[in-house]
Amino acid sequence: MMEKTVLINCSPKQKLSVSGFLMKCAGVLIRGKKEYFHLRTPADYPAILQALKGAGKVVFVTPLYVDSIPSHMLPFMQEMEELCRGNGLRLKVYVIANNGFIEGKQNEPLMQVMENFCARSGLTWCGGIGIGGGVMLNVERIMITVMFGLMLLNVLLSAVQGGDVLDAVLSFGKSLLGLVILACGIIAFGIRLAVHINRGTDAGKKYTRIMLPSFVFIAFADIFFIIVSVLQGGIFRGWLSRFQPDAGCSIITENGK
Amino acid sequence: MKTVIHDLGKEQNEKILASTDRVVCADGRYAPCQGCFKCWTKHPASCAMKDVLHQACRVLGTSDDLTIITENRYGSYSQAVKNILDRSIATSTPFSTYRKGQMHHTLRYGKRNRLHLIVYGSLTDAEKNTWQLMAERNAINMGFREYSITFCADAEEAGRTA
Ligand SMILES: Cc1cc2nc3c(=O)[nH]c(=O)nc-3n(C[C@H](O)[C@H](O)[C@H](O)COP(=O)(O)O)c2cc1C
Numbered sequence: 001m002m003e004k005t006v007l008i009n010c011s012p013k014q015k016l017s018v019s020g021f022l023m024k025c026a027g028v029l030i031r032g033k034k035e036y037f038h039l040r041t042p043a044d045y046p047a048i049l050q051a052l053k054g055a056g057k058v059v060f061v062t063p064l065y066v067d068s069i070p071s072h073m074l075p076f077m078q079e080m081e082e083l084c085r086g087n088g089l090r091l092k093v094y095v096i097a098n099n100g101f102i103e104g105k106q107n108e109p110l111m112q113v114m115e116n117f118c119a120r121s122g123l124t125w126c127g128g129i130g131i132g133g134g135v136m137l138n139v140e141r142i143m144i145t146v147m148f149g150l151m152l153l154n155v156l157l158s159a160v161q162g163g164d165v166l167d168a169v170l171s172f173g174k175s176l177l178g179l180v181i182l183a184c185g186i187i188a189f190g191i192r193l194a195v196h197i198n199r200g201t202d203a204g205k206k207y208t209r210i211m212l213p214s215f216v217f218i219a220f221a222d223i224f225f226i227i228v229s230v231l232q233g234g235i236f237r238g239w240l241s242r243f244q245p246d247a248g249c250s251i252i253t254e255n256g257k
Numbered sequence: 258m259k260t261v262i263h264d265l266g267k268e269q270n271e272k273i274l275a276s277t278d279r280v281v282c283a284d285g286r287y288a289p290c291q292g293c294f295k296c297w298t299k300h301p302a303s304c305a306m307k308d309v310l311h312q313a314c315r316v317l318g319t320s321d322d323l324t325i326i327t328e329n330r331y332g333s334y335s336q337a338v339k340n341i342l343d344r345s346i347a348t349s350t351p352f353s354t355y356r357k358g359q360m361h362h363t364l365r366y367g368k369r370n371r372l373h374l375i376v377y378g379s380l381t382d383a384e385k386n387t388w389q390l391m392a393e394r395n396a397i398n399m400g401f402r403e404y405s406i407t408f409c410a411d412a413e414e415a416g417r418t419a
Contacts (some may be wrong), residue, residue, distance in 0.1 A: 011292065012289060012290060012291050012292050013291065013292045013293075017292075063292065065290065065292075065339075065343045066339070066342045066343055066346065066395065066398065067391060067394040067395055067398055068333045068334070068339065068391065069333065069339075070289065070290065070292075070339075070343060071289045071290070071334075071336050071339035071340040071342075071343050072289035072336075074330055074333075074335070074336040074339065075336055077330075077331070078330075101353075101359065101360040101361065102360050103359050103360060106359065106394070108390065109332075109333075109387060109390050109391050109394055112332055112383070112386070112387040112390065113331045113332050113333045113387060114331075115383070116331040116332045116381065116383055116384050116387060117331040119381065119383060120331065120381075214355075214360055217360070218353040218354075218360060221353050222351075222352055222353060225297065225298065225351035225352070228294075228298045229297065229298040229299075229351065231298075232295065232298045232299040233299060234295070234297065234298045234299045234300060234301050237299075237300060237301055238301050238302070239301050239350070240301070240350050240352075240365060241301065241302070241365075242318070242319075242365060242366050243301070243302040243303075243312075243315050243318075244315060244319060245312050245315040245316050245319065246312060249311075249312050249315070249316065250309050251281050251282075251309045251310065251313060251316065251341075252260075252279050252280070252281060252316055253267075253270045253274065253279070253280045253281075253282065254274075254278065254279050254280075255274055255278060255279075
């Protein structure tokens with residue numbers, strides 16, 4: 001019988017997280033019984049820990065936060081360590097990390113943290129992938145949805161007006177191809193990882209990225225944040241200012257106070 | 258300005274204050290980052306969550322010398338400390354640049370002097386290696402000119418080292 005795989009989306013975002021998307025993609029490629037979870041608060045722990053008891057493999061899908069795992073993952077990992085040591089669970093652990101910067105290699109410290117976690121918990125570290133420029137996957141999936149809608153509209157219009165239906169489909173295909181090329185490393189390494197997960201073998205650590213030169217990616221990122229900051233108004237509220245802490249900032253204890 | 262962030266309990270504040278300007282006690286009584294980026298795009302340098310970490314980035318950003326005392330967790334920070342770091346990304350701006358040949362954000366408060374990590378608790382050799390890498394990467398990411406790291410056996414020794 002095939003072992004159950006538990007997939008955990010570790011992004012704190014409620015919706016539209018890259019990790020959530022990557023988890024679903026991985027789920028499509030992984031065979032056998034699967035269970036999906038979203039780890040955000042301690043209320044999520046019991047169900048996940050319960051599922052781990054009957055599983056053979058676990059896939060953590062996580063964003064990189066300040067060169068490491070997001071802080072909310074830690075108390076969960078400590079409980080998982082206890083559970084696994086206490087019950088002699090020897091799960092195989094895989095990681096799919098994504099980060100904001102373009103270099104996937106920047107996920108290396110996070111990967112090491114997960115490997116150290118496995119060593120302490122008696123789990124089998126099986127590696128994973130680190131994806132640079134992960135945010136672009138969100139842009140891509142939104143673009144694909146919009147373009148697909150537009151294509152359907154075009155096809156419909158062409159059909160009604162007697163135009164060339166194939167034109168609309170072809171232009172959609174071309175744009176889609178472009179997006180697939182940008183993500184080709186992620187797709188290739190993703191498939192490779194899935195093969196390892198299915199076989200239960202060590203995948204090693206692999207780093208990939210969105211296939212754009214970094215200066216182009218930086219230009220896109222800057223434009224993206226300018227647009228969002230205009231829409232949300234931050235650009236008019238001291239966007240780049242060196243704000244000082246308010247006098248009553250209560251986390252600080254100062255000399256003479 | 259010199260700041261020490263620590264997770265040793267607030268009883269240690271007084272003692273640590275003898276050798277620094279400001280102390281931040283990481284007691285964990287605050288929420289983790291939700292990943293909304295509004296500290297960049299909506300209300301710069303303040304967090305959308307109005308707990309004690311609302312302005313944490315301003316405290317870190319104005320710390321030319323930053324010492325972080327943390328218990329070891331798998332080669333990374335304790336949750337109470339990491340939470341403060343995650344909630345402080347507005348020490349940078351949303352703009353991107355290169356540092357040491359890789360992509361990073363430009364610094365709201367400019368380059369800072371020195372990051373010193375004091376890590377205590379049980380540590381494996383692998384975890385020590387991860388910490389060396391973590392300190393180096395954090396220093397580049399947060400824009401510190403120098404960094405150093407000290408390993409301590411327990412909280413008591415870490416308190417004395419600060
Ligand atoms: C608090 C915080 C810290 C982050 N730190 C880093 C970092 O150090 N390096 C990096 O490349 N990206 C960093 N990012 C960017 C995220 O990794 C990136 O946005 C990722 O795509 C989020 O994935 P998600 O949608 O699954 O949450 C950070 C994001 C946040 C909110």
